[in-house]
Amino acid sequence: MMAVLPQQLVLGLLIGGLYGLAAAGLSLVFGVLKVLNVAHGELIMLGGYGAFWLFALSGVDPFASLVFVIPAMIVLGSVLYWSLFGWIVRYHEETRIKNSLLIGFGLALALHALAVRLWTADERSITTSYAGAVVEIAGITIPLVRLASLVLAFALIGGLHLLLARWRWGRAIRAAADDWEAALMTGIDVRRAYLLAFALGTGLAGAAGVLVSVGYSISPSIGLEWTLKALIVIVLAGLGSMFGTFAGGLVLGIAEAVSATVFGGPYREVVGLVIFFVVLVARPQGLFAK
Amino acid sequence: MTAARWAAGLVVLALLAVVPLVVKRDDILNFLVLTLLTITLAQSWNIVGGYAGQVNLGHAAFFGLGALVTRTLWIAGTPVLAAMIAGAAVAVAFALAVGGAAFRLRGAYFAIGTLALGEILRITVNNTLPEISTLPMTTIATYRLATRYWLALGLAALAVIAVAWLAGSRLGLGLQAIREDEEAAESTGVGVLRLKLLALVLSTALAGLAGGAFAYYHISYYPSHPFGPHWTFDAVLVTFIGGVGTLHGPILGAVFYVLLKEYLAIRWVDFHLLIFGALFIAIVLLLPGGLVEAGATLRRLVRRS
Numbered sequence: 001m002m003a004v005l006p007q008q009l010v011l012g013l014l015i016g017g018l019y020g021l022a023a024a025g026l027s028l029v030f031g032v033l034k035v036l037n038v039a040h041g042e043l044i045m046l047g048g049y050g051a052f053w054l055f056a057l058s059g060v061d062p063f064a065s066l067v068f069v070i071p072a073m074i075v076l077g078s079v080l081y082w083s084l085f086g087w088i089v090r091y092h093e094e095t096r097i098k099n100s101l102l103i104g105f106g107l108a109l110a111l112h113a114l115a116v117r118l119w120t121a122d123e124r125s126i127t128t129s130y131a132g133a134v135v136e137i138a139g140i141t142i143p144l145v146r147l148a149s150l151v152l153a154f155a156l157i158g159g160l161h162l163l164l165a166r167w168r169w170g171r172a173i174r175a176a177a178d179d180w181e182a183a184l185m186t187g188i189d190v191r192r193a194y195l196l197a198f199a200l201g202t203g204l205a206g207a208a209g210v211l212v213s214v215g216y217s218i219s220p221s222i223g224l225e226w227t228l229k230a231l232i233v234i235v236l237a238g239l240g241s242m243f244g245t246f247a248g249g250l251v252l253g254i255a256e257a258v259s260a261t262v263f264g265g266p267y268r269e270v271v272g273l274v275i276f277f278v279v280l281v282a283r284p285q286g287l288f289a290k
Numbered sequence: 291m292t293a294a295r296w297a298a299g300l301v302v303l304a305l306l307a308v309v310p311l312v313v314k315r316d317d318i319l320n321f322l323v324l325t326l327l328t329i330t331l332a333q334s335w336n337i338v339g340g341y342a343g344q345v346n347l348g349h350a351a352f353f354g355l356g357a358l359v360t361r362t363l364w365i366a367g368t369p370v371l372a373a374m375i376a377g378a379a380v381a382v383a384f385a386l387a388v389g390g391a392a393f394r395l396r397g398a399y400f401a402i403g404t405l406a407l408g409e410i411l412r413i414t415v416n417n418t419l420p421e422i423s424t425l426p427m428t429t430i431a432t433y434r435l436a437t438r439y440w441l442a443l444g445l446a447a448l449a450v451i452a453v454a455w456l457a458g459s460r461l462g463l464g465l466q467a468i469r470e471d472e473e474a475a476e477s478t479g480v481g482v483l484r485l486k487l488l489a490l491v492l493s494t495a496l497a498g499l500a501g502g503a504f505a506y507y508h509i510s511y512y513p514s515h516p517f518g519p520h521w522t523f524d525a526v527l528v529t530f531i532g533g534v535g536t537l538h539g540p541i542l543g544a545v546f547y548v549l550l551k552e553y554l555a556i557r558w559v560d561f562h563l564l565i566f567g568a569l570f571i572a573i574v575l576l577l578p579g580g581l582v583e584a585g586a587t588l589r590r591l592v593r594r595s
Contacts, residue, residue, distance in 0.1 A: 036398050087575055097398040101345065102530070102574045109523060110567030117561065224519060228409065231402055266417035273406045273413075280403050281391045 016253020023233035025204030041227030047209025077202025115220035334496035340535035343469025348408030354517030356501025374502030381498030533582030
């Protein structure tokens with residue numbers, strides 16, 4: 001058992017980066033709009049199929065397809081905000097979260113059904129010419145594609161951090177997250193900040209989906225699993241810091257790897273959910289606080 | 291008025307009870323069994339989700355537990371009704387074990403917390419019982435669809451009566467007070483946690499019974515199948531589309547849902563979820579009362595003109 005642990009830990013760390021990226025988008029949307037979009041996993045799934053389509057139809061390299069998928073998902077996010085989530089931001093917080101959950105739930109079902117229509121229910125992954133490349137360090141095998149995904153995930157989180165810290169609208173987004181009424185009074189267009197945050201969150205979901213489709217596999221029904229992963233990471237990491245979210249993703253990846261080694265592979269998923277439920281119940285009020 | 295309603299309900303029940311004697315087509319009976327099970331499951335969800343306003347996204351766990359226990363006991367030789375009651379008891383025991391913790395969560399947090407609970411159970415069952423469960427040949431030889439139909443009808447009637455009683459009871463009023471404003475209810479002397487737990491017991495007992503009926507009805511399935519989140523999602527969709535927190539909503543929603551699902555499944559698998567997902571969003575945004583409210587509005591308009 002101990003012999004496989006280092007290998008499992010490395011693989012856990014590699015997928016943990018994607019958990020962090022998946023959670024970053026959801027955390028941004030939840031932290032800023034106080035809207036819980038449970039269709040986030042389905043948006044990740046759509047991003048993955050975007051890369052799959054680009055690769056299968058025009059041979060675009062999956063990593064290069066980020067350049068197309070992220071803008072397309074940002075547009076989709078804007079459309080979703082205008083048509084759905086923008087309607088409920090006028091409610092006070094509790095009603096807003098509950099209604100957003102219901103809307104996200106309906107959206108998740110619809111997107112899942114749509115994906116089955118478009119791409120069938122089969123599991124797919126993108127197999128590039130370099131898909132099998134690995135490096136070996138001290139007996140530990142590291143798949144290069146997954147390593148590249150981890151680095152890219154970290155770079156995207158860093159980019160988001162810079163965007164929120166330096167960009168004029170990034171600061172507006174943070175102001176709207178802290179106190180929307182005060183932000184409104186200082187002349188910030190809060191609705192536009194909301195729109196931007198939601199669009200950026202959707203773009204991040206798309207990026208996560210692309211990386212999932214190249215290192216792992218996608219199918220129309222991965223949405224719920226990824227939504228849960230993102231929620232677990234947010235519970236672990238709290239809101240407010242994108243690097244904290246990334247670290248939370250790594251922690252989840254490692255926790256899964258350890259539990260898979262100790263209890264056996266099939267219980268990989270259970271440990272995160274148990275942590276999630278316990279933390280949620282232990283800190284019911286202060287949970288998503290900063 | 292109420293007496294007339296009870297009488298109308300009894301007439302409908304009597305008419306439905308003679309259906310297997312008249313209709314010999316298995317596809318129609320299967321469709322009706324499915325509709326009746328959906329009514330039971332949606333109505334059971336409606337108690338906690340509709341009347342108490344707590345969106346439970348882990349409802350499948352209780353349906354699944356009922357199915358698992360009933361199937362195991364029944365195949366081992368226990369009479370099916372006794373097995374179903376045992377299944378419901380296990381579902382309720384699990385509800386009481388986790389209810390106190392889960393109800394510390396409010397609103398959307400309760401929803402995602404229960405979603406996690408349901409998934410924990412599903413994955414665990416999937417890991418421990420990976421083999422498909424098929425009825426023994428001797429049972430299949432004596433399998434009669436009509437028996438399953440009457441069982442499902444009895445359960446659906448039980449669920450509807452339970453909710454009809456609940457709606458007018460002190461418990462039901464307390465639950466609705468909690469739904470509208472938990473703090474206000476608490477401060478006027480409503481025992482919030484106790485009432486929520488009572489609602490959960492009623493809800494999960496019915497869900498466990500529905501799971502038991504499923505285990506008795508279905509010839510062959512994976513033990514983790516009744517734990518699948520789609521059972522919860524079906525109940526949520528049906529209740530909201532019909533009219534959440536109403537007696538007629540889940541019935542209306544279930545008939546509409548199963549009808550469209552079966553009709554569309556002939557040509558497109560799962561396509562109904564695209565329509566129902568969109569319809570669900572539209573109802574949440576524009577018509578929170580669902581079909582029941584739409585019907586009432588329509589009647590008012592007709593009467594006025």
